[in-house]
Amino acid sequence: MTMAKGANVELHAPAVRVELGRRSGPGVPDVDASALLLASGKVRSDADFVFYNQPTHPSGAVRYEGRTTGDGTATDTLHLDLARVEPAIEKVILAASADGGTFGRVPGLYVRVVDAADGTELARYDSADATVETAFVLGELYRRQGAWKFRAVGQGYDTGLEGLATDYGITVDEPQHAPPPAPLTKVTLTKSAPTVSLAKQGGTSGALRVNLNWEVRKQLGGRAGRRARGLDLDLCALYELTDGTKGVVQALGHAFGSLHQAPYIHLDGDDRSGGLATGENLTVNLDRTDAFRRILVFVTIYEGARSFADLHATVTLRPAHGAPIDFSLDECTVPSNVCALALLTNEGGDLTVRREARYLVPDRGVSPQRTVDRAYGWNMNWTRGRK
Structure with missing residues (x-):
């Protein structure tokens, strides 16, 4: 079911798989998918941010399942057990961030929601109007009168993942009085x-x-x-x-x-x-x-x-x-x-x-x-x- 921006549809499935896909190739920025679980419009803590470095929500209801590539495409997958989402969570934002360029250079960007049980497509939104954005909200899952619905959003940030995260209450900067921990650096193995x-x-x-x-x-x-x-x-x-x-x-x-x-x-x-x-x-x-x-x-x-x-x-x-x-x-x-x-x-x-x-x-x-x-x-x- 292909949707227009702003359209919504009810999801008749207790668990869904969300695929954020795009075409890949030379000059195309790398794209990472993420999910933000919101209560009253904000995350309750940084634990409500699910992505490749924090792949499973503490509740177990949302998890990042990794990336698949092939035939010139790349797809990141999130699994959402809607029946296990905590009652306090009103909305789950489905977002992506681009590394090394803007979403205007990412062809074939889409989000697709399928029934986790049998793979039936429940909703799909294809984004075609991205320009200078470096972070993008493709869609959202939200509760309405006891049921879960999906809305096609298609809105972005030119301030990257930091701008998106700050907007939803995720802590980005370390406290001024505490020195940041020494980061682990890349290791290059040699003979x-x-x-x-x-x-x-x-x-x-x-x-x-x-x-x-x-x-x-x-x-x-x-x-x-x-x-x-x-x-x-x-x-x-x-x-x-x-x-x-x-x-x-x-x-x-x-x-x-x-x-x-x-x-x-x-x-x-x-x-x-x-x-x-x-x-x-x-x-x-x-x-x-x-x-x-x-x-x-x-x-x-x-x-x-x-x-x-x-x-x-x-x-x-x-x-x-x-x-x-x-x-x-x-x-x-x-x-x-x-x-x-x-x-x-x-x-x-x-x-x-x-x-x-x-x-x-x-x-x-x-x-x-x-x-x-x-x-x-x-x-x-x-x-x-x-x-």
């Missing part, structure tokens, strides 16, 4: 300093997003250039759980995994652009760190190139809480089509991240997956698969 503790970076809960992006270093002509433009890299993960279960998460064989049940790892989609805003993305549920023994993140070349030579790739691990971790891959000097990126190991309840950046060369007739399995001792049985 000489290859490991870091996620806990020391503040990454003890929520979602850990692993992003791989790349570009071709050389402008190749002719046939080689066409292969470069059609390059398809696949981000994958071998996992071993504490109960002994082993497996792989990858696009091949449509083994995309699951975030909220074993293996608690989910591959967002299969991207061919390599852009920073999209690339290949893998999400790990840090709320289930206790279930992991080890996770090996690796990348294979599915098509478009014979090796990683002439590619410039960067890996970023971004925990929901805490500072990001990143590293670049070394120049490839061997005929490798599979590279071990990072090894996450459970050490006393804390996941330690170790930079691998290790190019592997499969023996003749041996798949990239089997090659990385042998190198790291997973000892799994492999069969042929396809996308």
Whole structure:
């Protein structure tokens, strides 16, 4: 059901999923979704602000479920259990903020509300008139005579997330008499300093997003250039759980995994652009760190190139809480089509991240997956698969 700005509709569902989507690509700002729970027009505390760094409301009624990408689109998802929303909450604002540009540069921006039980679309609003806004209220869910309704809003702020937050009563500045805490800074892993503790970076809960992006270093002509433009890299993960279960998460064989049940790892989609805003993305549920023994993140070349030579790739691990971790891959000097990126190991309840950046060369007739399995001792049985 597509709606005009200002229109409203009653929601006949006890729980809904809200999707804030847009098209992605070069030059498009990154967009983050959020929800604000209001009582008398304001949040009661900063806990009523749900977003990627605070993904679950204390009541459990609203949670941020992460981002999916693919086919030139990106979608952030919020889950709202309307039956569990506290009686004091009168309205839930559905908002988004843009990083690196304005919403006038975000094509195909929309909000969609579906029944969480069966996926039936209940409401949709497509925004087409954004200009200089850097924060945007796409819609709102509100109570009216005992029922929940959705209204298409489509209003923004040119003062960014700070302006939106202040408008709804969220504390932005620290008290003048208290010195701000020292922020955690981004960690770049290198050959000489290859490991870091996620806990020391503040990454003890929520979602850990692993992003791989790349570009071709050389402008190749002719046939080689066409292969470069059609390059398809696949981000994958071998996992071993504490109960002994082993497996792989990858696009091949449509083994995309699951975030909220074993293996608690989910591959967002299969991207061919390599852009920073999209690339290949893998999400790990840090709320289930206790279930992991080890996770090996690796990348294979599915098509478009014979090796990683002439590619410039960067890996970023971004925990929901805490500072990001990143590293670049070394120049490839061997005929490798599979590279071990990072090894996450459970050490006393804390996941330690170790930079691998290790190019592997499969023996003749041996798949990239089997090659990385042998190198790291997973000892799994492999069969042929396809996308």
